[in-house]
Amino acid sequence: MARIVISSLNPHNINNSSWSVSVHLTFNRVEDFLLKSFSTAKYHLHTAILFTWTDYKTIFLPITAFACATAPVQSFSSLLQSWVWIWFHLLLCNVSNQARSCEEDKLNRPWRPLPSGRITESQAVALRWAIVALCLFWSSTYNPELVLVTIGLVVTTFIYDELGAASHIVGKNFCNIGGYVSFEVGATTIIGADHAMDFVSVTAVIISGILIFTTIQAQDFPDVEGDKALGRVTFPIYAPEFSRAFTLFATVAWSFFLSWFWGVGPVSAAFLVTFGTYVGIRYYHWRTLEADKNSYLIFNIWLMAAHVLPLHARTSVLAF
Template sequence: MNFRCSSFHAPLISITVVNFILRLISAVKCHLYTALLFTWTDYKTVFFPITVFACATAPARSCSSLLWCCVWVWFHQLMCNVSNQVCGRKEDKINHPWRPLPSGRVSESQAPVIRWATVACCVSMSSMYEPELVHTTLSLVAITFAHDELGGGNNVVGKALCTAAAYVCFEFGATTIIGVMDFVSVTAVIISGILTFTASHAQDFPDVEGDKITGRMTFPIYAPELSRFFTLFISIAWSIFLSWFWKVGPISTALLTGFGTYVGLRYYFWRTLEADKRSYLTFNIWLMAAHVLPLHARTSVLAF
């Protein structure tokens, strides 16, 4: 009798398990897609430039260190993205209506929970790798809080300072994971922080309309003409300075300077919304190229 009962219930149990697995897969896919939407616009801004910088500044010791670096950068990017979007819902309704909050994919009550859950996740991740790396994560949390909750990102200087400080934290953490922080690495991080402080406004040109509605004062809003001329100037000046500082060859210098000039000219002469979006994409490609230059200090690979 017991054997016959087990046989009778076995198909029902199998169906229940299969349904559970299918629902689990569906839920995981849904949450992954939500995370992708949170981070989508900043792969070109954070993930790729930071990872390239870490690889060039402190060449990877192993495939596992490179993988861990990518995971660490992505989760910290997610943490910053969620914080920024929780506090910038009005702006996103204009500039990025497809993001999880303005599209209704994440509710108002869920948003703060996700925001602080990502903080806990990033702190745990850093503590698992190296306890001292927790300080970097907590510094990034504090900078993000100052930018979003305390209104540091609502004015020109505060936004530039917060953005530069955040990039320094990202670069320090990624470089520590992937290699070692020595004189070359520390120098590269400091220079990159200054570059970011002077050039971070490049991301604000496509978002002018949304920023105006929310009352945020960015450089392109405060000085529309000067900000474009300044972008042209610094893209050329930084190309020349970085090529000289890292002592790359004449062809490498010419290529980077030429590309930087093209980026600056795009910003200055092409001023439509779509043009600004493409200009910012081009700017990030130039930024990644600039981030490769510290590699020359270790390998002389750019001597041509």
């Protein structure tokens, strides 16, 4: 019988065939594409994190503490959803703000995306409006009321950045109230059992808004030089001495009032009053740039402590 040899099945011939070379090149191209895509995604994620980096301690964590205590938190799933909502809305505000404050950031925070050259101003503006659309869609998956919260935050941000409220003492404070309240309502709504606000939640948000209005100057002390460069008139610039004395009074007074209003126990009240007094004294006595940065960090810890007090109205957990 004649022996038939099919050369195309010879492994040596397969490895050296044009088909094998073509497959090898295709795999290389796919690998290069995936590596470049991963590198690009990593770059843009890093840029997004840099946009929000300074506000994890000032907004993300205090708002989370407030929502978890006020709603209160129902599950890890609801907490995770709230985190996502907060972060994207925080990105919305920060991209808008930083697209208009590059000169200030060159002095105070040169590592941010715009002054460091990671993104251009026109790209930041386009990104801002893309995030607005994303946030509106995200809120619409819950209820129409949450869409209104997002719209309120967008309007507040527009007034703050585009209409110049950031350069006005009272206008800046009112916009800060609008921002904080929007975050608090949104986060509390998502974390709550029925995605709705009850009497305790509404009361807590109103009190928090007034608290922010009277203490928001705490964030302006470390930024005095940058604000001066942009021609802004903040409370610490307008009244350097009185603003520090008022901050001392406000943190102490609020500590007493909140302890009384939410009816916490003597040990909890003593802790908050002592903490608030320490924060106020720091602002009044230690006035270097580094001291003001540290004071603002400690202020936000005090703010988180103040924001968890509504939990006592539901659980009496702070009765001691």
